[in-house]
Amino acid sequence: MADKRSWALAITVCVAGFLWVQADSITETPAGQMFVYELHREIFQSEFEPLHKLFGHIYNDPMVFKCNKERFPDLPRWLRFTQRDPYENGFLYGTPLPQDQGKNIIEIFVTNKRSYDTFRERLVINVGPPVKQFPYQAEFFIELREIEKVLPAVVQEEIKRDIQHLWGTGNLEFVNITSALDRGGRVPLPLPGYFEGVYVKLGSDRPFSKCMQRLQTTAHQRECESGGKLTGDCSTCTNPANCISWCRSELFDLSKPVPPAPVPKVGSGVLEWGGEFSPPESPPDRDFFPDYIVTVIVPFALALILCVLLAYIMCCRREGVVKRNAKTTDLQLYHHHTIQGNANELRRMAGNDRQNVDRPRQCLQPLLMAEQPMAGR
Structure with a gap:
């Protein structure tokens, strides 16, 4: 009985593992x-x-x-x-x-x-492991595409057919597809007609065509830098969205072996004798008094002159109360001194206890009495 249970458990585990795989x-x-x-x-x-x-x-x-x-x-x-x-x-x-x-x-x-x-x-x-070797590789920039629109197999076949016509061979394979944003490109505006751009790299075991070899000439580089019309652009595109930018295309010839970097020479590990250490001589003496005058005395003198000028303006150029009252007429001085008394009187009159408030005085009576002698003159 126990053997049957163990066999059933083993079969269950195997079936579960098989289903999981x-x-x-x-x-x-x-x-x-x-x-x-x-x-x-x-x-x-x-x-x-x-x-x-x-x-x-x-x-x-x-x-x-x-x-x-x-x-x-x-x-x-x-x-x-x-x-x-x-x-x-x-x-x-x-x-x-x-x-x-x-x-x-x-x-x-x-x-x-x-x-x-x-x-x-x-x-x-x-x-x-690698199945094919691609000693000749070319990278093209498609300006009117986004990475999600290039990855489907149908779009890749369309791009490959255009590159086959340009390369002159049907033995092409995609090596890499990269968004321009991953190359440092700017994020496009969220408007119709703006795209991020895509770099596509294809490889082949066939050499580049004569048309593609123009990308490596100095004349092509000068035309791209000047921004004028390109005479060597022989690329074609059945779909306008798949048209490549001829100036932003690049060829990679991996068929030639890259020379190895020079091997560094291994020394003995002991530094060479450089002689006795000779410390530099002491610098010559320098007179810092002119610097002291420029940095301390001159600003202090200017600040002192400004303080004296400000004190003269604030203290000696003031008009004074006595001189101000001498230039002011008696009528204006009377109005000025009676403003506070009149204000207090109005506050008392506006209070609740109006019966205890004195009757309002004739404010203009002293003024009339002062004007009568002046009219007699």
């Missing part, structure tokens, strides 16, 4: 070639709503993808992810190098923005 998506790519994996929203839509077709509902939910290497917070150094909008597919893309060979397990988390359900999937990328 089968649940992972496995893909392979050789080193040195462009790898693109598209995350289709339609495939994950059935994971969130498995019975939606039975009830006649077809959903088009926005989804957000997040990718990282298993047990790591980010992706491998050669792999990148992009998704422009939750209603668009996501792309994993990059070019693995020979030192990146091996198994890469990528965790893909999908979030449904309508129901906020989350689904997890694993993608296993097996990077193998």
Whole structure:
């Protein structure tokens, strides 16, 4: 009985492990070639709503993808992810190098923005050894494209056909696709007709055509620097959005071996004898009195003159109360001295106890009495 239970447990574990392996998506790519994996929203839509077709509902939910290497917070150094909008597919893309060979397990988390359900999937990328050698490589800049619009296989085939006609060979493979923003380009305005631009690099084992070899001439460089009309542009594009910028194209000839860097000479490890240390002589004596006069005496003298001038203006140039009263008429002085008394009298009259307030005095009576002698003169 115990043997049957152990066998059943073993079979269950094997079946569970088999199903778990089968649940992972496995893909392979050789080193040195462009790898693109598209995350289709339609495939994950059935994971969130498995019975939606039975009830006649077809959903088009926005989804957000997040990718990282298993047990790591980010992706491998050669792999990148992009998704422009939750209603668009996501792309994993990059070019693995020979030192990146091996198994890469990528965790893909999908979030449904309508129901906020989350689904997890694993993608296993097996990077193998290089299959083809590309000693001749060329990089072209497509100004009217964005990285999400170039990664689909259909668009890549369109670009490859145009480059095949320019190169004169059909043996071409994509080596790399990079957004201009990753090269230090500026973020375009969010308006129609503005694009970020994309760099595409293709490789082949066939040499460059005569038309492409013009990119390495000095005449081509002078024409690009002057900004005039280009005479050597022989590129064609069936789709205007795939037209390349001839001045921003570059050729890489890897067929010629690169000379190794010179090996540094190994010395004995002992510094050479430089003789006895001879300290510098003491500097000559310097008279700091002129500097003292310029930095201390002169500013102090100027400040003293300004203080004396300000004291003269504030103290000696004042008019004074006596001199001011002598120049003021008696009528104005009388009005000035009686303002405060009249104000206090008005406050008392405005109070609650009006019966105890004296009758208002004739304010103009003293003025009339003072004006009578003046009228008699």
